Amino acid sequence: MFCYQCEQTVGGKGCTRKGVCGKTPEVAALQDLLIHTLKGISIAAVAGRKVKISDSATNHFVCMALFSTLTNVEFDPYRIEDLLQESIVFRDKMIKSVKTAGGTIASDSDSLTLKLKPSIEGMVKQAKPYGLMSDPDIDPDLRSLQHMLLFGLKGVAAYTDHAAEHGQEDEGNYEYIERALASLEDKSLDANAYLGLVLECGKVNLRAMELLSLGNSHAYGDPVPTKVPLGAKKGKAILVSGHDFIDLEAVLAASAGKDIFVYTHGEMLPSHGYPKLKARFPHFYGHYGTAWQNQKKEFDTFPGAILMTSNCIQKPKVTYKKNIFTSGTVGWPGVTHLNKNNLGPLIERALELPGYSEDKKDMEILVGFGHKAVLGVADKIVAGVKDGSIGHFFLVGGCDGTRKTRNYYTEFVEKTPDNSIVLTLACGKFQFFRHQFGEINGIPRLLDVGQCNDAHSAVQIAVALAKAFDTDVNGLPLSFIISWYEQKAVAILYSLLYLDIKDVHLGPTLPAFVTPNILNVLVEKYNLTPNGTPEGDLKKILG
Template sequence: MENAMFCYQCEQTFGGKGCTKSGVCGKTPEIANLQDLLIYQLKGISCYARPLIEQGKKIDKDVVKFVENGLFTTLTNVNFDAEVHVRLLKEAQQIKEAIREQAPEGEYPEAATYTLSETKEDMLKDSVKAGIMHNQDLDEDIRSLRSTVLYGLKGISAYGHQARFIGFQDDQVDHMYFLGLEATTNDKLTLEDMIRMTMRVGEASVQVMKLLDEANTTRFQNPTVNKVNVNIKKGPFIIVSGHDLHDLEMLLEQTKGKGINIYTHGEMLPSHGYPELKKHKHLVGNFGSAWQNQQKEFDEVPGCILMTTNCLMKPRDSYKDRIFTTSVVGWDGVKYIDVKEDGSKDFTEIIEKALELGGFREDFGKKEILVGFGHHETLSHAEEIVKAVKGGVIRHFFLIGGCDGARPGRSYYTDLAQMVPKDCVILTLACGKYRFNKLDFGTVAGLPRLLDVGQCNDAYSAIRIATALADAFDTDVNSLPLTIILSWYEQKAVADLLALLSLGIKGMYLGPSLPAFLSPNVFQYLVDTFNINPISTPEDDLKAALKQAAL
């Protein structure tokens, strides 16, 4: 069994059912099974934490931080280093034993009572019991909802981790990790209980996105509209990928005056909207496109790459010596930059390497794109927007965004964006925007037709914009001339979807394929309750959205 695995947490899972031989993401069975066991350990910790939370006791923030990190480490395209997982598994066992001492006497599930084996080989043998499909007798709808809860929590952990790194945390969100994980082990919970828990995870997702928005806008100020250069500039450089603005901030401080150009990549593009980041003149632009093109785009680049959060793919040999990871990201044999006791990081090694490589020899290209339409910036135009809608100048809003992937069918999102009529506005966020964000959509009512709202966590900004517009029209979000079309790839998109559902938002389109972890009954429940539509063709979906709006 050691060489088998089962994982269906991302959109590209093999055959739309599950990866069983190796992960499409590059995960080996060894990593997949160690990750299963790590989640099993986190569930065990949570079984002891839940009664303590219910007694009103505080869970040590170091334990919260560990569980959050553990969840994030197992998210798609984050960490592929077996030794890191073994270390985390051992630490989890110590934490579990310590929290067991504080927990009340009683019957606990096997995840709680399990004792970790000493060697990696034995851990891998034990991991069979931690597998998603281990209990063959489990009701498929319960299994589906347990998986949905877990993946929602993984998404939340990514946002919680970013906020905590700059000193922001929320007790309700912190408690949710434990309550949600415990629910996935609790055989007493009915289908209705698990649906309620799924919605609670959605509420926590809204809460954590609000927290991260507050963290980012407090530290880096509210994003404002900014033109971003998407060309190459002469000189040494470092490309920063991932999502963590604080890592970028520290690198910008440490490269000041050193003649190094800093480019964002992937989900870091929205950084250019934040005043406290864009004030650094050597933050010169955005390199490349979405995460799934990195192997081709990073191939033999004469500079360095820093991966701050997820979306790491197997580094090619042509750049393996110049890619660095930090935070929860890891790949065996890739240089890792750790955080120091005081929360700072020393980027000297990557800086020296970038200078040694020398960078691009000349400037290349002339193109700029607009970023920075967060809720604060967009709502500063609320009066004009409301007037334009009432006057029939703006007919409809389309939110087209989410996590991108490499599957060919994703051209749907480009085609759809190009087909959107000229009297409609497109809001976009997350890396799904790379499907169309370099195209020219022109303006409507004096506003750009394409408004880049930000990162995946800025689904919160989109919610704020929609809610404010609904208030202005004295209606609710579901009655707005707004259609939400989401692409999903990994677990942050699951957290975003659950957030929107928990707010009662209906009629969303989801694609490019349906999650393999949604059982037919659970999906039917979502269709019946929230009118979720699987995407079809751009033409048909556009027609349906505009027809619906005209009713």
């Protein structure tokens, strides 16, 4: 196997024996094969659009299946086998539709004709020609750009899949995703073509995040500043982790009236800021734990049932494996997978487990500072900048992870000046979410914008402030300090580059899939900057 799509890849080079995430060589091979069959579907879909054919079910499948190959999502080889079988059905159906409509498919890629072997073992062997490093003759910089595109597409597919659950879709996004996947089989494209597709990936990702934001707001109301208890209530308990608010809503509905309190974990924390969820479900109580990488310790001590939605799962410990369930795209061998319309086993397990024997006191934190909430006090922000009480804005967010060097983000935020405001989003916030930073003119110095997809909100805030000061985003006293781990963060980085935002600080390490030559292009064009030290970087930023 070879995989280097995440920040924690072995030695900063690549996982070759087993994934740091827990991915086996078998699963890695099946995912490589699945991506290849998705390229075949996409080549046919591109040809289909030329004869006015676009199939909704096919579009949805491509995004969901690509999402399943994102880091910490699908680890069950039998579920991947099912996706592979489905992919061939979708591919052949699309090819037939194109030909029936009088279209032609001008590609000699074997992704259009590949027939799956009859066993998982056979498919694993079949995948060998389709691994990330299977072509030893390709120019390293060209391969780097292709992999940048592929990994960014995984992030866009994840957001597109989530948005589609809400009924929020854009045909243009599906057209791009399939065109970009198909391009990975086009030997005529050069580095400039792929760089253009990478930047277009950033553009499309902005739209995907916007659609997901619209879906969440239409379903649950616009986020509002909300205090979230970090303690617990006496009673039975369910913990919901991952990213999927629709699955959270299903858990809340299924557990209503059963004397069960529901808690969030990881990136589900921002859900407390959505007023319709809080109003409908009084048993939706508080937040437990921190980010995804601490789940083994945190899930082991949680006294109730656990649902992992969408992604960010780690290998469950034996001590809590009977207590954890999965839903949506995420899966682990031996863990019961549930449909959100049938959560009975989760509820039953919660009632069997002890829950909390008494109330547990802890602090409260604030969430719910989406762009509408922040821009609601834009007059105070503008006045604060003009009178000097607000000197700088920092967006410090992205993925959390296990590297000790991620304490850079804790130290950075702790050292920000008292006259600065820190916006944060995604699970990177857990490096400092318990810290109390006070207020400026009644505005909290730490503003939790939301989940990783709420980078859309952060962009809206930045654009609105730029307009208020008659400048562009680069002209604002605003710095982007981004931590990355998996492919949604990669797509967000591309969105910042597409917006021509300069001087983004990226860490804790740079992506292994970006060659020195390609990195030089990004540094020269965008001044993309690797992390230094918190003190040194703050000094450079603030002059």
